[in-house]
Amino acid sequence: EVQLVESGGGLVQPGGSLRLSCAASGFTFRRYQMMWVRQAPGKGPEWVSSISSIVNIVRYADSVKGRFTISRDNAKNTLYLQMNSLKPEDTGVYYCAAGLWPTPTMKGQGTQVTVSS
16 A cells, blocks of 8 residues: 655744655655645645655745755655755645655545744
């Protein structure tokens, strides 16, 4: 069974940090480009960041560039997103997904991130 399970979300004050993790199983993780996508309340999904399958080329949305870092550990089948200097507008449900935006092959259930004082 293919699974992507996110963890690490929570409530954090503006300026704080969180590290999201996504555990993958049921498919050959190292062969897939992986990404993080978020959805704020009342808005559509927004691509946040991607990391390629072989040479780990990373890309970021302008809104998170310089604050977020995506990484992967193929030995552990795990994707990460280090989020620093968090802002209230970063609030939303964060999903990890495999494949290409905007039509990923698979997507997790998401983890809630709330940035508020």
